Amino acid sequence: MEIVDAQGGYSPSREQFIGRTFNHLGAAIVGFTLIECGLFMSGIADSLARAMLALPWLAILGAFMLVGWLATRTAHTATSKGAQYAALLAYVVAQAFLFVPILAIANAMAPGMITNAAVVTLIGAGGLIAVAYTSRKDFSFLGSLLKWGGVVALALIVAGAIFGFQLGLFFSVAMVGLAGAAILYDASNVFHHYDDDRYVAAALQLFASIALMFWYVLRIFMSRD
Template sequence: MDLTYRTPVAALGDDARAAFLTRTYAHLLGAILLFALIEVFLFTSGLAYPMAQAMLGVSWLLVLGGFVIVSWFASSAAARAESKAAQYGALGAFVLAEAVIFVPLLVMAELSVGGGVIASAAWVTLLGFSALTAIVFFTGKDFSFLGGILKWAFVLALVAIVAGVLFGFNLGTWFSVAMIGLAGAAILYDTSKVLHHYPEDRYVSAALELFASMALMFWYVLRLFMSRD
């Protein structure tokens, strides 16, 4: 169902908006913690290394493409899920999928650069996400105009990845910088969408959409940090 046909939380009272935002960001925090716990389990159990080896057996650009596609479809899943069970199912499935897709990148970072770069990238992502969220909250601006731009930008990113797979060229530092910018625009768009267009019963889906944008930024911040060493 299109979210625009539901009464948005922005049209409700202050108490309803505050409750919605509290639930949304609590679920976002829960998604981040679940992601971290899955990664800790995969690494401490030793499963991460054979998983990374298997996934890196195909083209690394295919892994990048899979990540972009999963991130892209997360937004659609967030908009379609109606019942609470469907919303929680979509959120849990997406967090699990992201945790699996992140495994080869995290293994590469740990082995080639060191675990410290992962923590540094996580902090930079958190600061960037917080700053962009603050812009939306304090300006009150509706960034829905970014929706069409983001769709085209994601299509171009996928075209670049497919071209890299077919013609064997690397997507280097500037691609990571561009994708960080795209992730930042997605955070502005998604946060604005949550504030202005989501109905009050869709806080789980709202958290999923925000988590997808944050994960996208983390992925490319980490890739950028790895490229400097």
């Protein structure tokens, strides 16, 4: 698979793949935003937030992880484009529902907080993607770090849910750092490693990392009030 041309830039086929990936990523972000707007404007979000907050957090987290695993696996392995798109759509919808409680709380605290957190997230993610694109470096070495960091973070989240302690501001800052590393890793894989027909899977992976960053940037904003 040709990645770079004779001048050291990305080959035309790779540039086409990159364009398709980021078009799908943009569509996923817009879709997520439209779903959230629809839920909140219709009033469904308030009822949904109350119902979700009454449930055990571990049950919600477990269901979301299952959906995320199934969607990611389908997007990476399915030969049918329809199945890949269905996986991306399912993941975006699942993320939109998962975000409802935290967005409802943030909106009640300060209406402009969500927008501010979204802007910070998009600027941060865009900067990291630009670094991966312009540097031409392969950041796949971050994979092992992300696996260990994810296991530690999940263990802390589960322990907090079981024993009832708050993880606090420093954990949110660390998770923003972990999400930033994940964006850099995912973007590097887009530029260097994905097969040219896997732009849907690449977009899903990047969307997941950006959503993670948005969650914890929002938590940082919420901790200030």
